[in-house]
Amino acid sequence: MARVCKRWKRLAYERPLWKRVNLAPYSRRLDGRAMWRIVRQFFTPSLKSLTLAGHLHSGRTGEIVSTPLLLELKSRAPSLQHFCITTADLTAVNLSDLPESLSTLETRNCEIPPRWFKSLELDGAFRNLRAVDLSCCSRVSDPDVIDICHVSSLKVLKLSWCYRVTDSSVQHLSEKLTQLERLDLEGCKITDVSLHHIGRHLKHLTFLNVSQCRQVTQAGLDGVKTMLKHLEHLCLDSCTPINIPNLPTL
Numbered sequence: 129m130a131r132v133c134k135r136w137k138r139l140a141y142e143r144p145l146w147k148r149v150n151l152a153p154y155s156r157r158l159d160g161r162a163m164w165r166i167v168r169q170f171f172t173p174s175l176k177s178l179t180l181a182g183h184l185h186s187g188r189t190g191e192i193v194s195t196p197l198l199l200e201l202k203s204r205a206p207s208l209q210h211f212c213i214t215t216a217d218l219t220a221v222n223l224s225d226l227p228e229s230l231s232t233l234e235t236r237n238c239e240i241p242p243r244w245f246k247s248l249e250l251d252g253a254f255r256n257l258r259a260v261d262l263s264c265c266s267r268v269s270d271p272d273v274i275d276i277c278h279v280s281s282l283k284v285l286k287l288s289w290c291y292r293v294t295d296s297s298v299q300h301l302s303e304k305l306t307q308l309e310r311l312d313l314e315g316c317k318i319t320d321v322s323l324h325h326i327g328r329h330l331k332h333l334t335f336l337n338v339s340q341c342r343q344v345t346q347a348g349l350d351g352v353k354t355m356l357k358h359l360e361h362l363c364l365d366s367c368t369p370i371n372i373p374n375l376p377t378l
Contacts, residue, residue, distance in 0.1 A: 146170045148177040152214065155181035160190055160197065167200055175205040182216020184239060191217050198225035209256075213238060223247050228254050234261040242267065245275035259284035263312070266291065273297035277304035288314035288337065298322035302329040310335040314363070317341075320348030327355035334358050339365035 130137040212234035269292035302325035
């Protein structure tokens with residue numbers, strides 16, 4: 129648009145327009161240097177949503193984000209609410225580098241270091257956070273889930289294909305995150321023990337995905353049926369054969 133004429137360029141560069149920015153489709157052309165230029169030229173306190181895609185498994189050297197860049201983003205967009213980054217190596221950055229105003233954090237298919245969420249232990253850290261999506265983050269394990277549980281007001285937690293997640297952390301999150309409304313455990317290493325604790329504590333749950341959880345049985349689902357009165361959506365793809373008539377009316 130900016131190449132059409134001077135007026136269009138001026139309009140395209142109007143900073144208030146840059147409230148919801150999706151740069152994921154341009155990841156092949158973006159590197160750290162280009163991101164610095166965009167952050168400094170266009171990002172202001174009006175920015176509310178940012179979506180990025182990194183270079184994980186692409187063979188390229190260097191990542192699209194770094195600690196200095198995220199700190200610059202934090203200072204220029206202190207009211208950022210939604211941050212999504214996919215296929216990125218985040219082992220060199222810290223969760224605390226991000227704006228604490230976030231209400232939604234998505235790091236799908238990213239590589240994150242162990243205990244990346246440890247900073248959530250601090251009082252008041254990310255107190256506005258309501259949704260976390262760690263789908264396909266293969267390094268996420270039970271200690272990470274336990275760290276996330278310090279945000280007791282969380283409404284949505286997606287852990288699909290975090291295969292290191294087991295009954296131990298699901299029990300903990302069930303006891304601590306009692307306000308959860310959506311829980312995605314597809315491909316996690318859980319059993320009926322997890323379903324028992326989910327049914328016992330997560331009374332506000334409306335969506336539950338336990339697809340590909342092959343150790344889940346009819347007994348565990350019967351417990352969910354009787355205890356989760358508000359459940360509307362239950363995903364059971366590739367689970368142990370179950371008796372459909374015994375499921376609740378959703």
